[in-house]
Amino acid sequence: MLPINETMGQYSELFMLLAAGTYTVAFIAFAWDLAKSSKALRAVDLKAAAAAGASAPAAVKVPVGAGVGTGGAVDRTDVDRADSDVSGPAGRAERPSSSTSRASSGAAAGAGQTADAGMRYAAERRVPARVAVALTVLGAVIHGAGVVTRALGAGRVPWGNMYEFLTTGAFVAVAVFLLVLIRRDLRFLGTFVIGLAIIMLVAASVAYWTPVGHLVPALQSYWLIIHVSIAVLSSALFTLTFAMSALQLVQAHRQKAIAAGGADKLGFMRLVPSALSLENLSYRINAIAFVGWTFTLMFGAIWAEKAWGRFWGWDTKEVWTFVIWVVYAGYLHARATRGWTGTRAAWLSIVGYLCVVFNFTIVNQFFNGLHSYSGL
Amino acid sequence: MSERVNDKNKPAPADKAAENYAENTAGKSGADKNAATPVAKAKAEAALPALGLKGMLRWAWTQLTSMRTALFLLLLLAVAAVPGSLFPQRPANPSIVTQYIADNPDYGKILDSLQLYDVYSSAWFSAIYILLFISLIGCVVPRAIAHYKAMRSQPPRTPARLSRLPEYGTLVIPADAGIPASRAIADAAAKLKKRGYRVEVRDDDGARPSLGAERGFLKEVGNLVFHTSLIGVLVSVAAGGLFGYSGQRILVEGDTFVNTLVGYDQFTPGTNFQSSQLQPYSIQLDKFQITFDRESKGKFGQPIDFKADVTTRETPDAPAEQQVLKVNDPVSLGGTSIYLTGNGYAPVVTIRDGAGNVAMQGPVVAKLQGDNYYSSVVIKVPDAKPDQLGFAGFFLPTAFVTEEGVSFSGDPELINPQLTLNSYFGDLGLDAGSPQNVFELDVKKLTPLNARNLDAGGITLAPGSTYTLPDGKGSISFDGVKRYIGVDIHHNPGQLYALIFALLAVAGLVTSLYVNRRRVWVRTGTHPDGRTMVEYGLLARGEDHRLAAEAETIRGLLTDEWGLDSQNDDSQKVPSGQADNGRADHGAAGTGHSEASDAAPTEDFIQSTAGSSESKKDQ
Numbered sequence: 002m003l004p005i006n007e008t009m010g011q012y013s014e015l016f017m018l019l020a021a022g023t024y025t026v027a028f029i030a031f032a033w034d035l036a037k038s039s040k041a042l043r044a045v046d047l048k049a050a051a052a053a054g055a056s057a058p059a060a061v062k063v064p065v066g067a068g069v070g071t072g073g074a075v076d077r078t079d080v081d082r083a084d085s086d087v088s089g090p091a092g093r094a095e096r097p098s099s100s101t102s103r104a105s106s107g108a109a110a111g112a113g114q115t116a117d118a119g120m121r122y123a124a125e126r127r128v129p130a131r132v133a134v135a136l137t138v139l140g141a142v143i144h145g146a147g148v149v150t151r152a153l154g155a156g157r158v159p160w161g162n163m164y165e166f167l168t169t170g171a172f173v174a175v176a177v178f179l180l181v182l183i184r185r186d187l188r189f190l191g192t193f194v195i196g197l198a199i200i201m202l203v204a205a206s207v208a209y210w211t212p213v214g215h216l217v218p219a220l221q222s223y224w225l226i227i228h229v230s231i232a233v234l235s236s237a238l239f240t241l242t243f244a245m246s247a248l249q250l251v252q253a254h255r256q257k258a259i260a261a262g263g264a265d266k267l268g269f270m271r272l273v274p275s276a277l278s279l280e281n282l283s284y285r286i287n288a289i290a291f292v293g294w295t296f297t298l299m300f301g302a303i304w305a306e307k308a309w310g311r312f313w314g315w316d317t318k319e320v321w322t323f324v325i326w327v328v329y330a331g332y333l334h335a336r337a338t339r340g341w342t343g344t345r346a347a348w349l350s351i352v353g354y355l356c357v358v359f360n361f362t363i364v365n366q367f368f369n370g371l372h373s374y375s376g377l
Numbered sequence: 378m379s380e381r382v383n384d385k386n387k388p389a390p391a392d393k394a395a396e397n398y399a400e401n402t403a404g405k406s407g408a409d410k411n412a413a414t415p416v417a418k419a420k421a422e423a424a425l426p427a428l429g430l431k432g433m434l435r436w437a438w439t440q441l442t443s444m445r446t447a448l449f450l451l452l453l454l455a456v457a458a459v460p461g462s463l464f465p466q467r468p469a470n471p472s473i474v475t476q477y478i479a480d481n482p483d484y485g486k487i488l489d490s491l492q493l494y495d496v497y498s499s500a501w502f503s504a505i506y507i508l509l510f511i512s513l514i515g516c517v518v519p520r521a522i523a524h525y526k527a528m529r530s531q532p533p534r535t536p537a538r539l540s541r542l543p544e545y546g547t548l549v550i551p552a553d554a555g556i557p558a559s560r561a562i563a564d565a566a567a568k569l570k571k572r573g574y575r576v577e578v579r580d581d582d583g584a585r586p587s588l589g590a591e592r593g594f595l596k597e598v599g600n601l602v603f604h605t606s607l608i609g610v611l612v613s614v615a616a617g618g619l620f621g622y623s624g625q626r627i628l629v630e631g632d633t634f635v636n637t638l639v640g641y642d643q644f645t646p647g648t649n650f651q652s653s654q655l656q657p658y659s660i661q662l663d664k665f666q667i668t669f670d671r672e673s674k675g676k677f678g679q680p681i682d683f684k685a686d687v688t689t690r691e692t693p694d695a696p697a698e699q700q701v702l703k704v705n706d707p708v709s710l711g712g713t714s715i716y717l718t719g720n721g722y723a724p725v726v727t728i729r730d731g732a733g734n735v736a737m738q739g740p741v742v743a744k745l746q747g748d749n750y751y752s753s754v755v756i757k758v759p760d761a762k763p764d765q766l767g768f769a770g771f772f773l774p775t776a777f778v779t780e781e782g783v784s785f786s787g788d789p790e791l792i793n794p795q796l797t798l799n800s801y802f803g804d805l806g807l808d809a810g811s812p813q814n815v816f817e818l819d820v821k822k823l824t825p826l827n828a829r830n831l832d833a834g835g836i837t838l839a840p841g842s843t844y845t846l847p848d849g850k851g852s853i854s855f856d857g858v859k860r861y862i863g864v865d866i867h868h869n870p871g872q873l874y875a876l877i878f879a880l881l882a883v884a885g886l887v888t889s890l891y892v893n894r895r896r897v898w899v900r901t902g903t904h905p906d907g908r909t910m911v912e913y914g915l916l917a918r919g920e921d922h923r924l925a926a927e928a929e930t931i932r933g934l935l936t937d938e939w940g941l942d943s944q945n946d947d948s949q950k951v952p953s954g955q956a957d958n959g960r961a962d963h964g965a966a967g968t969g970h971s972e973a974s975d976a977a978p979t980e981d982f983i984q985s986t987a988g989s990s991e992s993k994k995d996q
Contacts, residue, residue: 002681002682004672005672005673007673211675212673212674212675213673214670214672214673214675214676214679215670215672215673215676215679215681216681217679217680217681218680218681218682218683218703218704218705219704219705221681221682221704221705222705224705281920281922284920285920285922288890291886292883292886292887292890295882295883295886296883299879299880299883302879303876304705306872307705307706307707308704308705308716309716309718309865310623310707310714310716310718310865310866310867311623311867311869312869312872312875312876313614314468314469315461315466315468315469315496315497316469317462320458320459320461320462321462323455323458324455324458324459327451327452327454327455327458328452328455330451331448331451331452331455334444334447334448334451335448336920337444337919338444338445338448339444339445340445341445341448349452364462368462
């Protein structure tokens with residue numbers, strides 16, 4: 002067992018505070034980006050509408066979402082594709098193609114209402130968003146230093162109590178977000194992810210502060226490294242999909258309203274891709290996270306067998322891990338069930354994430370069980 | 378076959394729609410734009426025949442095995458599992474449940490009658506998961522049969538309009554290349570075969586030879602393996618419950634446990650347990666060491682390491698073996714695993730009765746009560762004469778007394794060990810033979826000898842000291858302190874199988890999520906001017922976001938094969954989705970899209986999707 006280094010622990014706390022500060026500025030930048038870009042996009046739309054002239058005033062309103070070919074099909078199939086099995090490809094909002102990004106680039110008329118369906122980076126520079134991402138990277142580097150110094154200070158992996166779960170979990174969530182940003186333009190999720198990271202860091206420092214210390218014998222196992230790291234990683238992915246599913250609901254509502262000829266009350270949602278593309282990407286991420294959660298469950302069971310003599314005992318934490326697994330299994334099945342795709346699947350994804358949050362906060366703190374390791 | 382089978386085979390309605398459409402058009406050779414509507418109408422108008430008993434059963438079975446029901450049961454299972462975390466559960470700790478019912482007299486009993494303290498063995502929870510698994514079996518079996526057939530059958534017919542497929546493209550081989558339509562198909566077939574597709578070439582010698590190809594059958598295999606393995610996990614768990622057993626035993630340093638029924642303090646057999654299953658191994662606790670945290674301020678004095686040195690014998694005649702038992706590091710012996718689950722102090726006492734004989738001598742297990750091994754001690758001396766003696770009190774490894782006179786333990790280690798006891802005499806009630814809790818002393822029928830409120834006062838002992846009881850009832854000596862450990866002994870024959878099935882399930886899950894089932898069709902033909910025209914289309918079954926990349930790859934393979942310039946003006950490389958949507962939008966804008974690129978081949982050969990009646994209709 003490595004000795005404790007309190008100085009490192011103090012450095013770590015300093016890093017955490019600095020990271021939280023940096024994230025706060027990044028959060029403001031992300032929010033600024035949302036406000037500014039939606040304003041800019043609206044101006045572009047207004048200009049286009051003016052150019053189109055009085056001859057086709059309806060034309061601006063009718064084309065819906067990126068990749069949506071047909072206005073008439075929208076109210077029937079786009080928002081909640083309940084009937085899509087009886088309508089041919091032409092009746093669908095988007096062709097069942099994997100190449101939605103290219104499809105949308107052709108559908109210039111709809112591009113103003115939602116962002117690029119493929120979530121690729123567009124040519125235009127969004128300065129506030131770039132500033133926000135740069136700040137997030139800086140914050141993540143400081144945050145990473147905080148996590149590493151915490152690990153050095155405690156002489157072990159930095160996830161042994163609530164303080165460490167929160168700080169390390171927030172770091173993983175931000176890191177996963179930044180990694181996904183390399184491939185996809187998910188900057189519209191920035192306010193959410195960074196906001197959550199700030200909340201987690203503040204909660205860790207205020208409510209769950211714990212000095213560096215050794216682990217209780219029950220936690221001294223290599224399974225701690227495997228089981229908890231996969232759990233944290235999966236939770237970080239679930240965090241992303243939760244945000245996307247929530248946005249999907251808002252966007253579906255907005256697309257429906259606009260398709261019905263209503264006014265666009267949620268201008269900032271222009272930065273967000275269409276409901277369908279959100280659904281597709283969140284499904285892919287959820288699938289990865291579900292595999293991760295399955296491993297969490299399995300490795301937890303193997304560890305439980307080693308530590309407590311039984312691989313499954315319906316301990317409160319086990320119950321909730323199981324509930325989460327079942328809800329996301331339901332989500333994956335819902336995607337294959339007629340009438341359950343779209344909005345309902347999004348709700349399942351949201352419920353699943355609420356269970357994750359509940360499992361992490363309430364169960365850890367208030368429920369008596371074998372997993373009461375809050376460190377308080 | 379149930380609806381679920383259909384649903385699962387085509388998870389995304391999107392693909393299903395496309396596929397139905399593709400097959401419809403293939404069959405009818407020519408678009409019937411209203412194909413879906415008359416069917417729906419007919420469905421609505423059809424008179425439903427009356428169901429007999431057989432029909433009812435069939436209907437019930439179809440309902441149960443439908444995807445919708447399975448999804449409902451799955452979500453219900455999640456909801457039903459929750460109460461088990463809200464209310465105390467008997468299997469975890471029966472005494473807390475008893476206490477809970479006593480504390481909540483108004484609704485405690487009602488909850489009990491609803492089996493809310495035994496959620497995971499309750500009738501309703503069992504009903505949900507049994508129905509779910511029946512539904513699962515009713516889904517897996519027909520799907521396995523269907524998939525077996527699919528794996529043995531040829532890829533589906535080539536759709537008439539490949540351009541309707543999600544991924545579509547055309548290639549043009551110049552006339553001077555000397556590659557006729559039939560050879561082009563053969564080349565494409567070879568390429569696809571090499572890529573792992575199962576390929577069938579149709580109409581080889583005809584004017585428009587085509588091929589159908591399919592790959593990714595492992596996806597469905599993975600899916601079936603996943604679901605079947607879940608059944609395996611459930612059966613393994615049930616088997617563990619039937620044939621396993623578990624028990625607890627407290628071992629003071631120097632004690633030996635022999636694996637027989639009498640050796641256990643507490644024993645929980647499985648339903649089919651037989652005592653002959655117990656292999657009479659032995660395990661002796663030689664020494665138990667604890668390391669306490671002396672570094673961190675917040676957790677000063679917390680245990681950070683438990684280490685039990687034990688001597689084990691597989692059988693009574695086997696040679697002794699030295700082993701170390703730690704938390705997270707069980708000892709395996711005789712088909713069981715032995716876990717270190719608890720520990721504490723056991724003060725060693727000698728009690729003499731009124732006659733001066735030793736009535737009891739040895740360690741007394743002190744039950745943990747509070748911080749720093751503040752523990753309760755109960756000593757029952759039924760052999761004391763003329764009166765039986767009883768002691769109840771506390772053991773403190775490092776005794777401190779507050780200004781108010783309250784004792785507490787200041788440290789977990791034996792810095793200032795102290796035994797504080799009250800004493801009683803009378804009938805302990807043990808002679809009647811009814812079992813008693815060794816950690817509790819029922820003082821109702823006993824007469825107090827020593828207590829703080831009596832003239833004699835309480836007994837306070839340090840190691841080595843002796844106290845003589847009043848009225849010549851005897852004496853008690855505190856000889857020293859030993860440590861004890863609590864061990865759990867488990868035998869679960871099902872758990873290895875549960876692990877194997879769980880690993881299989883994960884393998885199946887990953888396969889089903891990341892193997893893609895795809896179909897490719899290629900059709901070739903000869904243009905009047907001698908060029909060989911090639912068109913291809915791809916369709917995925919299920920979610921497949923990499924279908925476009927696959928189309929790209931296949932295109933690359935074909936252009937390399939025929940030495941084509943990928944930028945060939947005559948060839949079209951677009952997903953049909955874009956073609957349709959793009960055109961439709963352009964049409965709306967009234968630009969009048971030119972069909973130059975893809976309409977170049979013979980008009981009837983590659984039917985243009987542009988401005989098709991469906992697209993126009995919706996404008």
